[in-house]
Amino acid sequence: MMAMKIHIALVSAQILPNLIPILMERPDRVLLMVTREMAERRLDRRLEKLLKEQGIGVELCLDVPDAGLREIKAYADTLADRLIEEQADAEIVLNATGGTKLMSLGFVEAFRGIASHILYTDTAHRRIEYLPNAQASLPEPTPMGNVLDVPLYLAAQGFRFRRAASDDVSWREAVNQRKATCKFLGKHIADPNLQTFIGAMNRLVDRALENIPGTYEERLVAPDQAFETVPFGIWAKALGELMKAGLITWQDGSPDVTFTSVEAARFVRGGWLKEYAWHTVKDAGAFDTRLSVEGVWADTQKTINEFDVLACHINQLLFIEYKTPRIGPNNENDIAYKLKSLSQDARGLFGDTWLLSARQPSEVLIERAKQARFRLIGPDELANLRELVLDWLSGRD
Numbered sequence: 001m002m003a004m005k006i007h008i009a010l011v012s013a014q015i016l017p018n019l020i021p022i023l024m025e026r027p028d029r030v031l032l033m034v035t036r037e038m039a040e041r042r043l044d045r046r047l048e049k050l051l052k053e054q055g056i057g058v059e060l061c062l063d064v065p066d067a068g069l070r071e072i073k074a075y076a077d078t079l080a081d082r083l084i085e086e087q088a089d090a091e092i093v094l095n096a097t098g099g100t101k102l103m104s105l106g107f108v109e110a111f112r113g114i115a116s117h118i119l120y121t122d123t124a125h126r127r128i129e130y131l132p133n134a135q136a137s138l139p140e141p142t143p144m145g146n147v148l149d150v151p152l153y154l155a156a157q158g159f160r161f162r163r164a165a166s167d168d169v170s171w172r173e174a175v176n177q178r179k180a181t182c183k184f185l186g187k188h189i190a191d192p193n194l195q196t197f198i199g200a201m202n203r204l205v206d207r208a209l210e211n212i213p214g215t216y217e218e219r220l221v222a223p224d225q226a227f228e229t230v231p232f233g234i235w236a237k238a239l240g241e242l243m244k245a246g247l248i249t250w251q252d253g254s255p256d257v258t259f260t261s262v263e264a265a266r267f268v269r270g271g272w273l274k275e276y277a278w279h280t281v282k283d284a285g286a287f288d289t290r291l292s293v294e295g296v297w298a299d300t301q302k303t304i305n306e307f308d309v310l311a312c313h314i315n316q317l318l319f320i321e322y323k324t325p326r327i328g329p330n331n332e333n334d335i336a337y338k339l340k341s342l343s344q345d346a347r348g349l350f351g352d353t354w355l356l357s358a359r360q361p362s363e364v365l366i367e368r369a370k371q372a373r374f375r376l377i378g379p380d381e382l383a384n385l386r387e388l389v390l391d392w393l394s395g396r397d
Contacts, residue, residue: 018095307342332364
């Protein structure tokens with residue numbers, strides 16, 4: 001009979017450093033050390049719920065001191081004595097990542113020589129480090145495994161996943177039929193003439209669609225549209241790609257174009273860039289990639305939020321938003337602020353945020369991106385998006 005494995009975790013504002021090693025090691029029982037502050041913020045309950053949903057037994061240890069090293073050490077000593085008395089042959093693991101610095105020090109001192117190992121979750125570098133044991137040897141770190149998908153990652157951040165468009169089989173079949181069109185536009189969008197084409201197509205779509213009153217839906221009211229002049233060059237090539245995907249009807253040498261559906265018009269207006277990002281990240285080998293993720297924050301449960309593309313790989317989140325219209329001076333600050341706020345809430349301290357833009361970003365937006373610490377990927381870089389994704393997947397970005 002195998003010895004029971006017990007994890008001790010110090011609850012803090014960041015859930016992931018405690019959750020990841022538990023999911024990697026799958027202990028029989030987890031003891032969560034909960035201070036009054038963490039209990040007031042209900043972070044202990046969030047972690048408890050996640051672990052129970054994974055079939056892991058949880059015990060909450062409340063009112064754990066977070067100040068005064070003597071008091072912290074005394075609490076940890078008492079806990080260690082209780083565990084030895086209850087389960088003398090148990091394998092005890094202490095996760096010293098969370099809590100205050102004093103809590104970590106106090107628990108490490110109490111459990112050194114008792115715990116089979118004392119670990120530290122280095123999420124930024126995607127590995128689990130181990131503190132020296134009683135014999136003062138320093139074990140090799142363990143590379144992280146993929147234990148979080150997008151819904152579980154978001155749940156750890158307090159976001160309740162409802163659905164993703166990319167989860168639907170029929171949607172994926174339809175998207176695969178226009179994958180080549182996405183790739184064509186993404187690979188050639190650095191061409192200023194293609195950027196102008198995108199702007200012209202956006203104007204046609206605006207005339208072709210109208211909002212259904214009282215909803216967020218649109219309907220196709222004027223599918224037949226026309227350019228001011230006959231398209232040629234890369235405009236004609238792009239129209240040919242859209243034709244092959246069944247998104248429009250058009251004859252070479254004619255200014256007239258007809259959108260085949262609402263979905264086709266939305267794709268032309270910008271959906272192609274979102275799908276290009278999804279295809280690229282998914283094909284590059286990310287562990288879990290979702291498009292058009294919908295859900296609500298647990299503390300509100302009212303307003304539905306939607307994220308363009310989310311990918312989880314080795315327990316970090318890549319948060320991608322896109323813009324195909326030209327971003328004007330009146331909304332640069334709003335875009336940067338909202339992107340920073342939403343992405344930080346969704347991914348926490350770990351992972352990265354990217355904004356993809358099909359039009360050349362202004363110097364103001366470039367500066368806002370630096371200040372808000374998200375990566376701005378303009379048309380000149382979109383052709384190399386796969387290489388950027390591969391760098392992120394490997395941790396080289």
